[in-house]
Amino acid sequence: MYRLDPRYSPAPTAHLVTGWRAVSDRLPDRAAVVALDGPPTVDWSALADRLAAELRAAGRTVALLDVRAHYAPPEVVRERTVPPGADDPYFPRLAEATVRDLFSEVPAEAMSGAPEGEALALVFGPGAAEFGHDVLWYVDLPKRYAEAAVGAGGGAHLGLPAGEPADLRRLFYVDWPMLDRHRDALVDRIDGWLDVQTPDAPGWLDGEGLRATLATLARRPVRTRPYFNSTPWGGHWAQRELGFRPGARNTALGYELIAPESGVLVGSGPGNEVELPFQLLCVRHPLEMLGAEAHERFGTSFPIRFDYLDTLDGGDLSVHCHPREEYMRERFGWHYTQHETYYLTLGSGDGRVFLGVREDFDVERFRKEVERAAEDGVPMRPEDHVLTFPADEGQLFMIPAGTPHASGAGNVVLEISATPYLYSLRFYDWLRPDANGRPRPLPYEHALANLEFERRGARVTEELVPRPRALREGPGWREELLGALDEMFYEVRRLTLADGAVAEDDTAGRFHVLNVVDGEGVTVVTESGETHPLARFETLTVPAAVGAYRLRPAAGGARVVKALVR
Numbered sequence: 001m002y003r004l005d006p007r008y009s010p011a012p013t014a015h016l017v018t019g020w021r022a023v024s025d026r027l028p029d030r031a032a033v034v035a036l037d038g039p040p041t042v043d044w045s046a047l048a049d050r051l052a053a054e055l056r057a058a059g060r061t062v063a064l065l066d067v068r069a070h071y072a073p074p075e076v077v078r079e080r081t082v083p084p085g086a087d088d089p090y091f092p093r094l095a096e097a098t099v100r101d102l103f104s105e106v107p108a109e110a111m112s113g114a115p116e117g118e119a120l121a122l123v124f125g126p127g128a129a130e131f132g133h134d135v136l137w138y139v140d141l142p143k144r145y146a147e148a149a150v151g152a153g154g155g156a157h158l159g160l161p162a163g164e165p166a167d168l169r170r171l172f173y174v175d176w177p178m179l180d181r182h183r184d185a186l187v188d189r190i191d192g193w194l195d196v197q198t199p200d201a202p203g204w205l206d207g208e209g210l211r212a213t214l215a216t217l218a219r220r221p222v223r224t225r226p227y228f229n230s231t232p233w234g235g236h237w238a239q240r241e242l243g244f245r246p247g248a249r250n251t252a253l254g255y256e257l258i259a260p261e262s263g264v265l266v267g268s269g270p271g272n273e274v275e276l277p278f279q280l281l282c283v284r285h286p287l288e289m290l291g292a293e294a295h296e297r298f299g300t301s302f303p304i305r306f307d308y309l310d311t312l313d314g315g316d317l318s319v320h321c322h323p324r325e326e327y328m329r330e331r332f333g334w335h336y337t338q339h340e341t342y343y344l345t346l347g348s349g350d351g352r353v354f355l356g357v358r359e360d361f362d363v364e365r366f367r368k369e370v371e372r373a374a375e376d377g378v379p380m381r382p383e384d385h386v387l388t389f390p391a392d393e394g395q396l397f398m399i400p401a402g403t404p405h406a407s408g409a410g411n412v413v414l415e416i417s418a419t420p421y422l423y424s425l426r427f428y429d430w431l432r433p434d435a436n437g438r439p440r441p442l443p444y445e446h447a448l449a450n451l452e453f454e455r456r457g458a459r460v461t462e463e464l465v466p467r468p469r470a471l472r473e474g475p476g477w478r479e480e481l482l483g484a485l486d487e488m489f490y491e492v493r494r495l496t497l498a499d500g501a502v503a504e505d506d507t508a509g510r511f512h513v514l515n516v517v518d519g520e521g522v523t524v525v526t527e528s529g530e531t532h533p534l535a536r537f538e539t540l541t542v543p544a545a546v547g548a549y550r551l552r553p554a555a556g557g558a559r560v561v562k563a564l565v566r
Contacts, residue, residue, distance in 0.1 A: 001535055002241075002242050002243075002536065002537050002538055003223075003535065003538065004225075004226065004242070004243060004244070005225060005265055005270075006224075006225065006265065006538075007265035007266065007268075007269070008213075008217060008222065008264065008266055009266070009268070010209055010212075010213045010266050010267065011209055011212035011213040011215070011216050013208065013212055014205060014206060014208075014209025014210070014212060014213055015205070015206040015209055016203065016204070016205050016209065016266070016267055016272065016273075016274065017204050018201050018202065018203045018204070018271060018272050018273075019201050019202070020051070020054050020200075020201075020202065022204070023054075023194065023202055024051055024054035024055055024058070026192060026204055026206070027051075027055065027120060027135070028134070028135055031119050031120070032120055032121070032134040033120075033121045033123060033131075033132060033133045033134050033135070034120060034122050034123065034133060034134070034135045034136075034137065035123045035129050035131060035133035035135070035136045035137070036048070036051075036125075036128055036137050036139050036194075037124075037125075037126065037127065037128040037129045037136065037137070037138055037139065037182075037186065038126065038138055038140055038141075038194075039126060039140070039141060039146065039158075040126050040156040040157060040158050040175070041141045041145050041146040041149060041155070041156065042140075042141055042196060043196075044066065044068070044124050044125050047124065047139065047196065048064050048066070048124045051122060052064060052122065060119070060120055061119040061120070062119070062120050062121075062122060063120070063121045064122050064124070065121065065122070065124070066124060066125055067124065067125040067126070067127050067128050067130075067131060068125045068126070070103055070104065070105070071102050071103060071104070071127075071159050072101075072102060072103060072104040072159070074159075074160050074161060074164075076104070077102055077159040077160060078160075080097050080101045080102075081095050081097045081101065081158075081174050081178070082170075082174060088331075089441075089443075090441055090443040090446065091169075091173060091331075091332055091422075091443065091446070092169065092170075092174060093173070093331065093332055094177045094332060094333035094334065095173065095174040095177050095178050096177075097178055098178065098181065099126065099127045099130065099158075099178055099179070099182040100130055102126070102127055102158065102159035103127065103130065124139075126158055126159070126179070127182075129182075129186055136189060136190055136191050136207075137190070137191060137192040137193070138183065138186060138190045138192070138193055138194065139194045139196060140193065140194065140195055140196070140275075140277075141195075141196060141197060142197070142261070142275055142277075143176065143260070144227055145197070146171055146175075147168065147171065147229070149166070150166045150167060150171055151168070155171070157170055157174075157175055158174070158175040158178060172422050173422070176260070180260065180279065183277070183280075184279070184280070184300070187210075187211070187280055187283060187284060188211070188284075189207070190207045191206070192204055192205070192206055192207055193205045193206075193207070193210045195273075195274040195275055197275065198271075203267065203273055203274040204274070205266065205274045205276075210276070211284065213276070214276070214280055214281055214284045215284070215285060217281055218281045218284065218285035218288040218289050218543055218545065219285075219288055219543060219545045220526065220530055220543070220546065221524050221526070221530070221532040221540050221541065221542050221543075221546060221549075222264060222278075222281075222541050223264075223532075223534070223538060223539065223540050223541070224256070224257050224262035224263060224278050224541070225262065225263050225264065225265050226254060226255060226256055226538075226539075227255045228242075228244040228248075228251040228252065228253065228254045228255070228308070229251075229252060229253050229255075230245075230250050231250070231252035231253060232433070233252060233311060233314050233315040233316065233318075233432070234249070234250030234251055234252025234310060234311070234314050235250060235251065235252070235310040235311045235312035235314030235409075235410075235412075236250055236251060236312060236313045236314070237251065237310045237312040237346065237412050238251035238254055238308065238310050239251050241537075242537065250310075250314060251310050252309070252310055252311075252314070253307060253308070253309065253310075254307055254308030254309075254310060255307055256305075256306040256307050256308060256515070256538075256539035257278075257304075257305055257306040257307070257513060257539050257541060258305045258306075258307060258419070258421055259279050259282065259301070259302035259305065260419070262278040262279075263275040263277055263278060264276050264277075264278055264281070278302070279302070281543075282300045282301070282302050285545075286299070286300045287544070287545075288543055288544065288545035289541075289543045289544065289545070290302065290511055291507070291509040291510045291511060291544030291565075292509060292544075293509065293510070293565070294510065294565045297489075297565075298336065301336075301419060302419060302511075303336065303418060303419050303489070303490070303565065304416070304417070304418065304419060304490055304513055304563050304564075304565070305417050305418070305419045305421060306414065306415070306416055306513055306539045306563070307414075307415045307417075307421075308345075308412060308413065308414060308415070308537075309342075309407050309411070309412070309413040309415055310412055311351075311407055311408065311409045311410060311411050311412075311413075312346070312411070312412055313410075314409055314410075315409050315430070315432070316354075316406060316407075316408045316409050316430060317406040317407050317408075318424065318426040318429035318432075318440075319354055319386060319405070319406045319426070319429075320404070320405070320406065320425055320426040320427060320447060321401070321402050321403055321404050321405065321425050321427070321447055321450055321451060322337065322338035322339070322340065322399075322401045322402070322423055322424070322425060322450070323337055323401060323402075323423050323446070323450050324337060324401045324402045324450050324452070325337040325401065327449065327450055328401070328420065328423070336418060336420065336489070337401045337418060337420060338401060338417065338418050338420045338421065338423055339399065339400055339401050339417065339418045339487075339489070339490075340399040340405075340415060340418070341396055341397060341398055341399060341416045341417065341483055342396070342397040342399065342405075342407060342413045342414075343394075343395075343396050343397075343413065343414040343415075343416060343482070343492065343517065344391050344393050344394060344395050344396075344411060344412075344414075345393070345413065345414045345517055345537070346393060346411070347391040347392065347393050347410060347411050347412070348391075348409075348410030348411070349410075351390075351391030351407075351408050351410035352388045352389065352390060352391055352408040353388065353390075353391050353397055353405070353406070353407055353408060353411070354382060354383070354386045354388055354404065354405055354406040354407075355386070355387055355388075355397050355399065355403065355404075355405045355460065355464055355465070356387050356403055356404065356405070356455060356456065356460030356464055357385060357386055357387065357404060357453045357455075357457075357460070358384075358386070358387055358457060359457030359458070360457075361385055361456050363453055366385045366427075367448055370427050370428060370444050370447075371444065373428055373431065374428075374442045374444050377431055379430075379431055380428055382404075382406070382427075385404075386404050386405075387457075387460055387461075388408075389461075389465060391407075391411045394517075395465065396466065396482040396483045396492055397464060397465055398464040398465075398466065398483045398488070399417075399464070400452065400464075400485060400487050400488055401450070401452070401487075402451060402452030403452050403455070404447075404451065414561065416490075416492055416513075416561070416563050418489070418490070425443055425444075425446040425447035425450055426441075426442050426443060426444060426447060427444055427447045427448070427451075428444075429442055463485065466482065466483045468480035468481065468482055468494065469481045471493065474501075474503060474504065475501060476497065476498035476499075476501025477496060477497045477498065477501040477502075477551075478495070478496055479493055479494070479495045479496075479503070480493060480494050480495075482494050482561070488566075489565060490565050490566060491563070491564065491566050492561060492562070492563050493561070493562045493563075493564075494517070494559060494560065494562070495551060495559065495560045495562060496558075496559050497519075497522070497551060497552075497557050497559070497560070498553075498557045499553065499555060500553075501552075501553065501557070502552050503550065503551040504548070505548070505549055505550070505551065506547060506548045506549070507543070507544050507545075507546050507547055507549075508547075509544050510544055510564050510565055511541060511542060511544045511565070512541075512542040512562050512564050513539065513541055513542070513562065513563045514534065514540045514560050514561070514562050515538065515539045515540075515561045516534055516535060516536045516537065516538060516558055516560055517537075517559050517560065518536070518558060518559035519536060519553055519557055519558030519559060520535070520536060520553075520554035520555065520556060520558065521533060521534055521535040521536055521538070521553075521554045522534050522551045522552060522553050522558050523551070523552045523554075524540065524542065524549055524551060525549060525550045525551075525552060526546055526547075527546075527547055527548045527549065534560075536558075
């Protein structure tokens with residue numbers, strides 16, 4: 001059965017506690033300056049007040065310093081984080097500033113002297129680690145909270161005053177890159193990890209236990225916590241079949257494994273757990289997670305993502321493409337680009353996939369129709385320019401950067417793609433408003449600048465809609481190559497296992513990502529004897545360090561899609 005909350009035990013040496021009293025008891029019992037750092041989504045004033053109240057109730061003397069009072073003026077923060085020339089109405093270049101750049105200066109005398117006796121000074125807010133401290137805690141809310149807050153008309157931006165209008169554009173391309181670098185640089189010296197997703201019962205994991213737990217997880221199969229959001233085109237499959245967000249207007253994009261946003265639950269269950277960013281596994285243990293070759297090429301960026309596009313009883317996606325590599329690097333700041341594939345997990349029987357351009361494609365006619373739709377609201381027929389294919393279950397579609405594409409209504413697509421996931425360059429979005437009735441952003445200039453139209457007609461069918469090719473087989477099982485292209489750095493395979501079969505596999509120094517696309521599920525068994533169940537529709541990362549492992553299907557057999565770096 002698909003699990004909404006997969007979780008793992010902390011390292012045996014770790015200390016995990018929950019509740020404000022237990023958390024406050026983990027603060028030093030001596031005079032000390034405690035830095036509480038983390039994202040702006042945290043309700044910092046409420047957090048500081050609650051900790052101070054717990055400490056004062058225990059007879060401690062507490063002083064508070066909100067570091068946000070020491071930020072540079074907003075106009076200075078904006079100039080430092082998005083320099084002139086780096087802005088863009090849709091995709092500002094990834095911020096290269098540091099959290100230290102938020103401050104005019106970090107005053108050494110901010111606490112008016114070191115605490116004495118048993119006094120505690122709590123220095124709190126994004127960037128608190130920049131102040132002199134004796135103890136460092138990282139206070140976290142997963143990124144989905146920030147995205148939801150901005151989507152609901154609230155939220156806060158890094159370094160800017162509370163109450164200013166927040167937007168997803170600055171959140172994605174400015175705040176998150178800065179915060180990720182800041183958090184990643186701190187992980188080796190964090191003394192405590194505080195998860196405040198449950199405001200009345202936060203979870204806390206000690207720093208040494210955090211690092212020991214990351215070391216364990218980086219050497220075993222691990223599944224990240226899944227999540228679905230809503231969009232104007234979203235369907236309802238994940239609500240009906242997987243139990244996600246039954247009260248939401250739809251379930252559209254399913255975050256199975258998107259490294260910059262995914263988290264791993266650690267603990268025994270609700271009320272005794274913390275969520276750790278998946279990316280920290282790669283930061284602390286890149287060789288174990290990625291393997292030597294992928295680490296050399298991608299650094300600590302986990303380069304493959306798995307997500308769902310749910311359009312069952314929903315609408316067509318926008319017709320869009322993704323930046324080519326040079327454009328991505330020079331204009332947006334990512335050092336690799338957003339190649340994609342679509343694996344058709346489920347379909348309604350009459351669905352379609354838009355992919356590549358027709359043999360008679362006329363780029364100037366296409367440009368004019370795109371511009372008229374965007375500027376004057378004149379509808380266009382994408383199929384007059386872009387090929388369409390039947391959304392046959394089990395088919396893989398290859399989508400190199402620059403290729404126009406979209407999933408049509410009535411599909412459940414498993415999108416197996418490169419990790420840079422925030423660059424949908426839309427040509428046409430069916431004149432569709434967003435959830436608030438406003439026109440959806442349409443960065444067609446970027447899309448047209450990246451349009452790949454040399455591959456067209458029959459060549460699209462031949463190269464981008466491949467037929468499976470046998471790779472290897474054993475008693476009751478076989479492995480096929482579903483798709484690979486020279487211009488794409490990863491390939492997609494599929495293992496088919498009959499009832500009772502056992503398939504042997506080996507990471508051979510390269511991580512694998514698995515998803516059960518048919519059957520009740522499989523069990524992954526490593527050489528060390530660890531077992532990990534994987535139900536239908538679930539995704540699992542098998543780190544490079546795992547080495548040899550086996551797949552055992554549940555009764556009735558199974559099919560498993562696998563992606564790996566070439």
